[in-house]
Amino acid sequence: MLAASNVPQISAITTNNLLVVFAEFLDIDVSAGDASADTLKTYTRQLYQFLQWCDRHQLNPVTIVKDDIKKYRHWMVKQQQYKPATIALKLAVVRRFYQAAVEKGLISLNPAAGVKPPREKFDPAEKITFLEQEEVEALLEKIPSNGSLKSARDRLMLGIMALEGTRTVELHRADIASIVRQGKNLGIRVEGKRSIRVVPLTPDLASLLVEYLHQREITGEVLQPTRPLFISTGNNSRGQRISRRGIRTIVDTYLKLANLKHTPGRTISAHSLRHTAGTLALRSGADLRQVQDLLGHSDPRTTSIYTHVGDRWENNPALKLNIDIPSI
Numbered sequence: 001m002l003a004a005s006n007v008p009q010i011s012a013i014t015t016n017n018l019l020v021v022f023a024e025f026l027d028i029d030v031s032a033g034d035a036s037a038d039t040l041k042t043y044t045r046q047l048y049q050f051l052q053w054c055d056r057h058q059l060n061p062v063t064i065v066k067d068d069i070k071k072y073r074h075w076m077v078k079q080q081q082y083k084p085a086t087i088a089l090k091l092a093v094v095r096r097f098y099q100a101a102v103e104k105g106l107i108s109l110n111p112a113a114g115v116k117p118p119r120e121k122f123d124p125a126e127k128i129t130f131l132e133q134e135e136v137e138a139l140l141e142k143i144p145s146n147g148s149l150k151s152a153r154d155r156l157m158l159g160i161m162a163l164e165g166t167r168t169v170e171l172h173r174a175d176i177a178s179i180v181r182q183g184k185n186l187g188i189r190v191e192g193k194r195s196i197r198v199v200p201l202t203p204d205l206a207s208l209l210v211e212y213l214h215q216r217e218i219t220g221e222v223l224q225p226t227r228p229l230f231i232s233t234g235n236n237s238r239g240q241r242i243s244r245r246g247i248r249t250i251v252d253t254y255l256k257l258a259n260l261k262h263t264p265g266r267t268i269s270a271h272s273l274r275h276t277a278g279t280l281a282l283r284s285g286a287d288l289r290q291v292q293d294l295l296g297h298s299d300p301r302t303t304s305i306y307t308h309v310g311d312r313w314e315n316n317p318a319l320k321l322n323i324d325i326p327s328i
Contacts, residue, residue, distance in 0.1 A: 015051065018100075026044070036191075053072055054068075084120035130275040130309070132280075136276060161277070162277060163202060164201070171242075171247060172247060174230065178229055
């Protein structure tokens with residue numbers, strides 16, 4: 001007589017059972033148990049999109065097979081026209097959803113295992129949009145010098161993003177306690193995707209930080225360590241932590257004022273300021289490892305993409321051909 005299996009019968013398993021073990025996975029496994037709220041929201045949102053797809057196609061998530069996962073991939077490619085990187089993320093979440101169920105003995109096989117996203121055909125350097133030095137200066141000049149708290153905040157924030165390459169989420173998360181002082185130098189401790197680093201401020205940015213904090217104290221604010229470093233100045237949310245969307249909106253406002261948001265062949269975003277910092281730093285002769293540390297890249301190959309941006313034109317082999325093309 002065969003021994004009874006420890007795996008529960010499929011008919012007794014529900015989607016809710018799978019969700020329970022996935023919730024446990026989110027709590028203790030993602031980012032080694034220290035995932036940010038944004039990461040957890042992303043995982044949850046991607047999973048529920050898959051479950052909604054199953055519902056529309058009358059598929060039981062418990063009895064899904066690999067061919068069904070392939071159909072989900074096909075739907076994302078053909079109907080949703082998602083980019084390969086987006087599909088890779090969504091498939092990774094579904095794969096981990098079922099792997100959590102396998103590890104808990106709810107199902108025997110992971111139907112998403114081995115289902116790969118389509119290959120992304122792109123030039124990594126093509127995605128790098130950045131401002132030239134004179135454009136950065138033109139952008140910063142659009143911020144009024146009127147002594148207001150808003151102007152002090154905006155000048156400091158855009159300066160840090162364009163010169164130091166911080167991400168919007170890093171500035172969003174920073175607190176007063178994130179300020180680091182070493183001798184006469186000031187920096188900001190920022191929390192990135194997988195690491196914490198100290199961003200050293202240039203003397204000009206350090207002066208702007210001091211002035212910005214002084215402006216906040218003038219309003220009567222007590223700068224407690226837990227207070228956000230960058231706050232909203234709007235009427236409805238004055239004094240609250242500025243949102244990531246709020247940061248992007250501020251950057252876009254000044255980009256449009258400087259006529260830099262959209263130009264032929266280039267669109268600049270808040271993240272482009274991070275590319276600007278990396279590209280201009282390497283172009284000015286900064287060491288690759290120094291720029292890697294500044295930007296918080298775990299892999300130097302990510303940082304090296306910025307070197308290709310300038311090299312492509314400056315070291316173009318076609319320039320060595322010495323062939324004159326008649327002008328029109």
